[in-house]
Amino acid sequence: MKKTSPLLILFLISLSAPALAAGNDAARKDILDGYAAAVGPGFAGFSAERGRALFLGPHAGGKPETPACATCHTPDPRATGHHYRTGRDIPPMAVSVTPDRFTSQAEVEKRFGRDCPAVLGRDCSPLEKGDFITYLAGQ
Amino acid sequence: MALRRHFLCLALPLTLLALAPAFADEDEWVPPVRHAETLKECGECHMAFQPALLPAGSWRAIMGNLSDHFGEDASLPPATAASIEHYLVAGAGRGDPSLPRITEQRWWRHEHDFSPGRFARPEVRSKINCAACHQGAENGYYEDD
Numbered sequence: 593m594k595k596t597s598p599l600l601i602l603f604l605i606s607l608s609a610p611a612l613a614a615g616n617d618a619a620r621k622d623i624l625d626g627y628a629a630a631v632g633p634g635f636a637g638f639s640a641e642r643g644r645a646l647f648l649g650p651h652a653g654g655k656p657e658t659p660a661c662a663t664c665h666t667p668d669p670r671a672t673g674h675h676y677r678t679g680r681d682i683p684p685m686a687v688s689v690t691p692d693r694f695t696s697q698a699e700v701e702k703r704f705g706r707d708c709p710a711v712l713g714r715d716c717s718p719l720e721k722g723d724f725i726t727y728l729a730g731q
Numbered sequence: 732m733a734l735r736r737h738f739l740c741l742a743l744p745l746t747l748l749a750l751a752p753a754f755a756d757e758d759e760w761v762p763p764v765r766h767a768e769t770l771k772e773c774g775e776c777h778m779a780f781q782p783a784l785l786p787a788g789s790w791r792a793i794m795g796n797l798s799d800h801f802g803e804d805a806s807l808p809p810a811t812a813a814s815i816e817h818y819l820v821a822g823a824g825r826g827d828p829s830l831p832r833i834t835e836q837r838w839w840r841h842e843h844d845f846s847p848g849r850f851a852r853p854e855v856r857s858k859i860n861c862a863a864c865h866q867g868a869e870n871g872y873y874e875d876d
Contacts, residue, residue, distance in 0.1 A: 677803075678777040679856030679863060706804045 612691075619695040620687070624725060626697070630718035638719070643727025646720055647685075653713030661711055661724075669731045686731035694725045761871040766818040768811055776803065777859050778869050780833060782819045788828020790819040834858045 628635050648667060649660025657676060658664065665673040665685050673682035683690045694700055700721075708716040716724070761781045764770050773779040782790070794816035798806040807815070826836045833839055843858070850858045861868040 674856070675776050677857060679854075679860035680775075680777045706806075709804065 616691050616695045620729060623694060623697055623700060624722055627718040627722035638722040638726040640727040640730050643723035646724055647727060651712050654711040658710050669728055685728045687729045688731060763871040769815045769818050772807055778862055781871055782822030783824035784833045785823060786826040786828045787820045787823040789831050790823055792831050
């Protein structure tokens with residue numbers, strides 16, 4: 593059998609990092625496409641600006657201790673957040689800092705399902721979810 | 732993100748596991764969480780607490796009421812919750828099963844019988860932020876501070 597050249601191995605390793613990033617982007621796009629489809633016929637694109645407003649708040653209707661997503665996720669999406677009650681670190685929401693953000697449909701839906709009622713007192717709409725991810729994907 | 736925490740726990744030599752005694756007040760090491768679902772689902776809002784930190788009855792009470800989990804919604808699909816409960820109960824320790832909190836157990840209050848102000852410090856925030864004071868908490872080391 594022919595021995596694989598070390599150079600070839602190095603080359604293959606160097607390929608895998610961008611490949612991972614591309615996988616993340618594709619997974620995130622799938623999730624966004626799903627929300628776009630759920631918005632329905634009137635859909636005119638997601639807005640990072642609306643996503644930013646949702647992120648920063650303040651909102652009424654949820655728990656008084658958590659008027660904004662930023663309460664736990666910090667107003668600066670590139671900074672490490674803290675759960676407001678437990679102090680637990682939350683890795684930055686900005687995709688530029690935490691590249692695997694918003695890449696698992698189950699994880700994203702689970703957290704929207706918990707965090708939106710805590711902040712808004714209701715579920716987020718598909719449009720809001722898409723806006724939120726669009727904002728943070730650009731951060 | 733969460734992956735790094737998983738890796739640290741997995742990287743602990745398995746030999747340590749074999750030597751570890753069951754958790755008792757004076758023991759230095761609590762066997763760390765080695766169950767992927769527990770690490771992930773119970774390690775988001777606080778660290779994933781080790782099974783030996785609570786008795787089986789307390790774990791059952793917690794797992795039976797995840798939709799109102801100390802005021803938070805921590806609900807999970809039934810199959811995931813069952814698998815986590817099984818893991819926690821199998822590794823459960825001693826204590827008072829009528830108390831759902833680690834921080835209310837007698838041994839815990841005894842070990843932490845100091846000014847409440849120490850928990851209010853900004854880098855700690857809460858009694859349950861074990862890792863703020865015990866650097867090795869996620870790996871089961873509590874005697875390091």
